[in-house]
Amino acid sequence: MRVRQIRDALLKTPVGLLGLLSLAAQVVLSIWVVVSYPDDFGNRVWSNPIHWVDNPKAAPPAWIRRVDSQPRAEHWQTVRGEPETVEEKGRNLIASWNIPYIVEEGAVPAFLALTVRDVRFEERAPLLALTLIRPDETRVSVMRHAVRGPREGEEGPYERHFDDPLRIQLSADESTLSSLQEFLAEEYGLQMDAEEIRPRVMDILFGVPDATDDGFVPMAGEYTFLFQTATRAEDDGIGSVELVAGGDAFGRMGTDSIGRDLAQGLLYGLPTALVIGVVVALLSTSIGTVLGMASGYLGGTADTVIQRLSDIVANIPVLPLLIFLLFIIGPNLTVIIGILIAFSWPGLAIQVRVMVLHMRSSQLIEAVQSLGSSRWRVMYRHILPQIMPYFLAQIIFTAPSAILAEAGLSFLGLGDPSIPTWGQILEAGFRTGGVYVGYWWWIVPPGLLIVLVASTFMLLSLAIEPVVNPRLRQTRRAD
């Protein structure tokens, strides 16, 4: 029985074992991803730019800091809830948060953003302020903001920024510019206009003017962000304050040009790739087997029709047609899978038919049939088991090509936007020019993952090849 041989080839050869282990690891990881990722990850998270605003754009992975010597700020993000101190000042209550932040030698962060959530007040809207206390004790008032007061006809208590957090990109904020202008004039006697300051907000915040030219030298050391709110009533206040200092390096896999955490997208691609490979392989192989068996067994017109059809479908140049169909029907993973299935079955159908014809004329089958077994029973009991090994081999062989096909379509921009795949990540990297500026962390990993998954299946098929196709084994001529 050849199915057992296949099992042995997979379990007892190093190649087969390696393939199986790698596949098992991928399946386990996929299950974890499916369970732990939010529903509708594609639409709500991945393709939603708001979700990624606080990430640095096109940042290489964090571990790069250990590889190259270039100074890079690590991505820094912190959220605080309850204030540290609350003191009364006149009619106001001043709540303060002291948030320390360390700048390493030469590593000025790429941007600074403040997010405040869940502001509540009885009568008067709170005032928010952020001050940066620098290692040399100088203080920069970075921001002042008045929360929007009561609207006409509105009744207190008022709630602000519960669903739409107040996010201020400090490194690009107009009020920050003017505070900096003031700061420079007072502290260093420097007169700079807003347009001069705009591109170097971060350099100014985290550096001191350079005496020799009009640049700024980064100042390393311990900084403190002092965040304060001024409120009137006891129950007024904010839910949380978040500060982000954008790094030049981010996470395990870096980010793309809109700040998406590539590690998340890459992980999410795994179950998708496996599903595409397995579903296409399983269904197309089943169709091929059934049609091949029917063709070989029924003979006559059915045979002719099935064979002609297989022949034609097998010879259609698939990619152009796939592009066309997806373009017209719209990019949708189910459609992609459906079309791939529709074009992958003929090879097996032709092969199975030949095998069935061969077996049907064998003496065993003739004997069984003459004993009065029904056609379908003979097929099911005697022919199907012999076809099984080819069935399995074909599944293993079809899976990687389905994965590659989807990747290629995604790369052409025909991927399903609600389900991120590796092909789509590559497409984004290519379309936005990431390739030409050398964003390797955006380009290399998705491709490698495609290769990894596809070659897992290749390993499996390499392992079972001698069983399924013994003629290719190096045999001595036997005479």
Add this chain to the structure above:
Amino acid sequence: MSPVLQVRDLYLHYADPAGTVRAVDGVSFELGEPGTALGFVGESGCGKSSAANAMLRMLPGNTARYDGEVWLDGVCVSALDAEEFRRSVRWRQMALVPQGAQNSLNPVMRVGKWLTEPVRQSRSADIEPDALERQARGLLERVGLPSGTWNLYPHELSGGMKQRVMIAGALIFSPRLLIMDEPTSALDVSVQAQIMNLLKDLKAEGLSILFITHDIALASDICDRLAVVYAGRIAEIGSSEQILGQPAHPYTRRLLGSIPRLHDEALPEFIPGAPPDLRKLPSGCRFHPRCDVPLTVCPERVPVRLKAESGQDVWCWLHDRTVNQVALEIQDE
């Protein structure tokens, strides 16, 4: 006059991961006058095809040992270098119809082209294309094939037809010696008989034949002399009458006993024990583990060539009056 073929101490060993395969292990024999046939008989795997290949210097890549002398009409052709041997001996003087002739025709070459190819390719043969074609067509007719065969491809021929094409092909240079390796094993009985008749005719015309088969009865039908081969060596060689009538080697006797006979009540005897593994040969006489009358010397000393009473050469200690004729205790296993 020197014999048509003389083979002396022919060896052909193959390298194999599990040990050296001693397929031809010191074989000497001769084929005397033209128009006679020598049968080479032995069990499957005993090295018959290897011996034929060795004579034609058809050596596979894993040849571990190859030596010995082959003399044709008194000329030592083994002394020729490879190129010279190919040009002047192969197919010209010594042609082979191999085992598995079914697959020995080039599937994309028409029969006529295939037949004449060696002549067209040879530099020395200067024969007009027309004359060549006439000759080759004559051969096809001679082996009993319709003239339309000339334009056919192998897949259009039946097994018997292919075998005939192979024989015609082997005759294209009118060689002195024709080696036929299991020429009939894949054919049905009637075709087999036709081929045997053809061979007899050819023999009558003066062709010498080395007839390789596992079927001693078939061999005796055509051969004047028989050589019984066991595990890479000749066990016994003599005229067909001697071998069949008074077999001298215990193996030959067993072999003859295993032929089913018409009108014979006795069931054929089978030779007990497995054919030997050519990589791990028994010491002394190779046949001793299966022999029913072994002597004490048999496991120790390799038998030398002896004359049997009936006149044939035999390699068995039973025929040596000088050795101690004490039977070996057969240990029960």
Add this chain to the structure above:
Amino acid sequence: MRNLIPLAVRALTMVGVFFVVLLLLVLTLGLTGFSDRILSSVVGEQIRVERTTLAETIRDPDELERVLAARKAELESFYGLDIPWQRRLPASVFRVMRLDLGEARSLRSFAGSSRIADIVLERLPNTILLMTTSTVIVALTGLAGGLYVATRPGSWIDRLVSGLAAVTYAIPTWWIGILLILVVSVHWRLLPSGGMYSTPPPEGGWLRFADLARHAVLPVLSMVLVSVGPYMYAVRTITLNIAQEDFVGMARARGLSETRVRNAHILRVAAPPIVTGLIFGLAGSLSGSILIETVFNWQGMGRLYYDALAGTPDEGVIVALTFMFTLMYVAIRLLLETLYIFLDPRVSYAD
């Protein structure tokens, strides 16, 4: 003569392929209402243009609307919008088959024409150039390498080729292309990362050719890298299998020289399956070239797909390209099949 029957059968199959693709095109365009949408938008666009010109001559707004409505009905019947797509599309199929492919929405040919036929035909040679160059290189190196490796089965180089073949089945061609850009063009700055000519293109035949060749290196290399391993492996396996056949040993026994044995017996018999290998590789190289042209901005029909898909999609161009690619594929297939049938006398349609 007997070769003609299987050839005719193959030809019929390929014609079948061609018509099935056409049918699929028509059905999807029709069933999804896509064709109606395209034509309506064409009509709408034309009416909009005419409204501005007519507005200068016809002052009365009601009169203008009436004229325009009449004009619209006229246009709709001209484009066949007033009859169901099942009846309209066959006509457009015939138009497509006559290469009367209509006008592109925003894409233009290099010479500035908006006729789709012009755009596509102008790109055709570029695609053919890329495909044939890489196919010829793959065929030659694959053949030479495969035959060489076949003389050394089991050696390290043999194992290397087998490994390479297995690995490259798992690598997307286009990703190799991107990697090459990343390393060779961006990092090392050795070769251009895309396009076919420098801007401005150099003057003079030879310089121009050298410039083209420089631009072609990476795309061709990507296509070759991915296909050469499998092809070499196929050639090796086919040759090795045939070298083991009885008739090859027989050819030697018949006193033929090694050269003759190799050429007339091994290679001649290996030729048909090797051609089959090329046939199967073809579909791959067609898809490969679509993606590779995209990656390297090679101005061929494949890149045109990408351009037509990006931004506001140009549906006419996409239909035309799908048609052209199918046509090309069918033509090359037929060519190779013809070759195959004349190489292998065993082909017969008995089964």
